Amino acid sequence: MSTAVDIAGPSSPDQAHSSAKIPNEPLRPSLKRSSHPYSLSHYISTPSPAVDVKGLIQPSPAQQRAAQPAHTKPRRAPSWPDMWESPSGLHLAHAAELLMRAGLLALTPGDGEGGASGPEEEEEDSSGCGTDFQPFLGAWFPFSPALFPLAGFQMGGGHWRSAAMGAEGIEGLVAEGYSPGSLGAGNGGRRKRKRCGECVPCRRQTNCEQCSSCRNRKRGHQICKYRKCEELKRKPGGPGFESRVSGFDLRGSDFTLGLAQERSNGALDG
DNA sequence: GGTAACGTCCTG
DNA sequence: CAGGACGTTACC
Numbered sequence: 001m002s003t004a005v006d007i008a009g010p011s012s013p014d015q016a017h018s019s020a021k022i023p024n025e026p027l028r029p030s031l032k033r034s035s036h037p038y039s040l041s042h043y044i045s046t047p048s049p050a051v052d053v054k055g056l057i058q059p060s061p062a063q064q065r066a067a068q069p070a071h072t073k074p075r076r077a078p079s080w081p082d083m084w085e086s087p088s089g090l091h092l093a094h095a096a097e098l099l100m101r102a103g104l105l106a107l108t109p110g111d112g113e114g115g116a117s118g119p120e121e122e123e124e125d126s127s128g129c130g131t132d133f134q135p136f137l138g139a140w141f142p143f144s145p146a147l148f149p150l151a152g153f154q155m156g157g158g159h160w161r162s163a164a165m166g167a168e169g170i171e172g173l174v175a176e177g178y179s180p181g182s183l184g185a186g187n188g189g190r191r192k193r194k195r196c197g198e199c200v201p202c203r204r205q206t207n208c209e210q211c212s213s214c215r216n217r218k219r220g221h222q223i224c225k226y227r228k229c230e231e232l233k234r235k236p237g238g239p240g241f242e243s244r245v246s247g248f249d250l251r252g253s254d255f256t257l258g259l260a261q262e263r264s265n266g267a268l269d270g
Numbered sequence: 271g272g273t274a275a276c277g278t279c280c281t282g
Numbered sequence: 283c284a285g286g287a288c289g290t291t292a293c294c
Binding site for chain 3: 192
């Protein structure tokens with residue numbers, strides 16, 4: 001366990017505070033959709049030997065310092081925190097997910113059918129979930145501990161997959177976010193939709209405290225970017241709405257296509 | 271009443 | 283178009 005980064009435990013008072021109020025809901029990388037310049041193949045073909053993996057996995061004191069929630073707001077500290085917002089930061093998470101979904105990240109054994117079998121989604125944060133892939137990954141993939149919560153790594157037996165496929169999101173959408181009441185029919189349409197509670201971001205339990213929404217919570221009034229419900233990101237009834245049916249919100253990546261192919265080949269389905 | 275967070279408008 | 287700011291709603 002010690003090798004696994006704590007993807008759930010708050011690492012700062014602020015985080016603890018914020019997570020205290022966070023509902024027990026799951027997660028998923030609400031990675032920036034269109035701003036990731038690299039496709040899966042890029043990450044695969046780029047072992048990134050030049051990257052100091054250890055440095056990423058175990059941020060230097062300077063990095064950690066920078067990652068601390070800024071008490072004041074001295075603009076943005078360069079370096080570590082920027083990883084999260086900068087294209088590079090997000091695309092690390094993005095890459096991670098791409099790899100996961102492509103099966104390059106080892107899913108926990110026993111993923112065969114039903115994976116974690118049982119309360120798969122309950123044990124999202126612990127028990128060997130992280131250890132299975134991290135060493136493998138760390139060998140060539142730049143990871144940071146904070147990236148795990150952000151990227152929504154839950155290796156619990158294929159859970160990631162269903163979430164990524166977005167199937168749950170649809171149901172959750174209907175069941176929760178778009179209930180007639182919240183749709184605001186007859187209410188001027190200003191009713192708030194609710195989080196679906198099913199998608200990975202919804203399952204995230206902790207705020208990253210690094211993204212702009214977290215850092216700017218007081219003014220921004222926005223939930224952590226990485227906890228933002230996938231369904232709420234979409235305009236109700238908007239064109240993007242249907243994209244979830246085709247799987248995941250990775251329109252900016254060529255992975256969607258590849259995924260579709262993989263699925264049709266049965267590579268992901270069993 | 272306080273806080274979280276959705277929706278919308280504004281700005282770069 | 284993305285991100286930030288703010289109004290507003292929802293929940294405690």
